[in-house]
Amino acid sequence: MKIETTIGILSHDRSWHLAQCLASIRQFTRTPYTVKVLDVGSAENHREHISHFSGRDCEIGYCDDFLSCLEGRRRLLRLVDTEFVAFIDDDIKVAPGWLANLLRPMRLDSNCGAVASNLIQEGGAGISSGCRYLERKGRARVVRHHATGFLGTAPMCSGGATLYRFDVLKETEKRPEFSGGFEDWDQTLQITQDLKRSIYGSRSVMFHRHLAECAGYFDRRWRWRELMEAALAMWDRWQIRTAVDNVLTHYLKDQIVIPKDYAERIVEVLI
Numbered sequence: 001m002k003i004e005t006t007i008g009i010l011s012h013d014r015s016w017h018l019a020q021c022l023a024s025i026r027q028f029t030r031t032p033y034t035v036k037v038l039d040v041g042s043a044e045n046h047r048e049h050i051s052h053f054s055g056r057d058c059e060i061g062y063c064d065d066f067l068s069c070l071e072g073r074r075r076l077l078r079l080v081d082t083e084f085v086a087f088i089d090d091d092i093k094v095a096p097g098w099l100a101n102l103l104r105p106m107r108l109d110s111n112c113g114a115v116a117s118n119l120i121q122e123g124g125a126g127i128s129s130g131c132r133y134l135e136r137k138g139r140a141r142v143v144r145h146h147a148t149g150f151l152g153t154a155p156m157c158s159g160g161a162t163l164y165r166f167d168v169l170k171e172t173e174k175r176p177e178f179s180g181g182f183e184d185w186d187q188t189l190q191i192t193q194d195l196k197r198s199i200y201g202s203r204s205v206m207f208h209r210h211l212a213e214c215a216g217y218f219d220r221r222w223r224w225r226e227l228m229e230a231a232l233a234m235w236d237r238w239q240i241r242t243a244v245d246n247v248l249t250h251y252l253k254d255q256i257v258i259p260k261d262y263a264e265r266i267v268e269v270l271i
Contacts, residue, residue: 089160113197116157159184180226
């Protein structure tokens with residue numbers, strides 16, 4: 001059968017997580033696929049470990065520098081030559097039928113740009129729907145599709161648990177102001193608002209678990225000044241306050257000093 005889908009995975013110092021991710025893909029995927037793993041700046045022991053994961057269905061690439069999710073996924077995109085691309089985080093495990101469920105809306109609706117999975121978080125402690133309700137300028141943009149069994153359409157989905165139509169994703173801009181965070185929020189708004197494409201929820205399920213040993217990764221992933229810069233960019237570009245509000249909450253909770261040059265802007269957005 002023709003391979004229609006590339007699965008792109010970024011890896012950084014979490015080779016044991018990646019091993020479980022790939023094992024679940026190989027166990028539960030019946031639809032033809034190929035995997036492209038890009039390791040970004042991992043320690044030598046992790047790089048040596050993941051070198052054993054390559055095979056007919058999986059190609060491993062390496063980058064010496066740590067890359068943000070935005071930068072890393074854009075680099076992975078250069079390696080894609082299939083109609084669809086699914087980005088999955090390396091600490092996710094997939095469930096049976098995950099890819100077939102993501103592909104179904106794509107094949108039914110030629111205007112579909114992306115399809116999101118449902119994430120079961122932290123060993124079942126919380127469930128995140130593949131369609132997130134997002135208010136933009138006071139309106140929730142969600143449409144139910146009961147007849148097809150899909151959850152609906154929405155302008156926001158998690159970048160690390162989503163299937164994209166490759167040619168649509170290529171049309172979106174890489175915006176450096178979102179390197180610190182909210183890159184998938186901006187990207188999916190580009191798909192729905194700028195490109196006028198639909199984003200569907202699905203019956204696909206993935207399991208997402210952050211473990212304590214990932215603390216070092218989080219310190220590199222969540223760079224607080226850059227995260228606030230990205231949150232303010234969400235307001236500047238999309239008039240969405242939620243990002244600024246959420247980041248400010250973390251600042252206050254963790255007693256992080258608010259950058260002086262951002263303080264006035266934060267007040268302007270939230271008051």
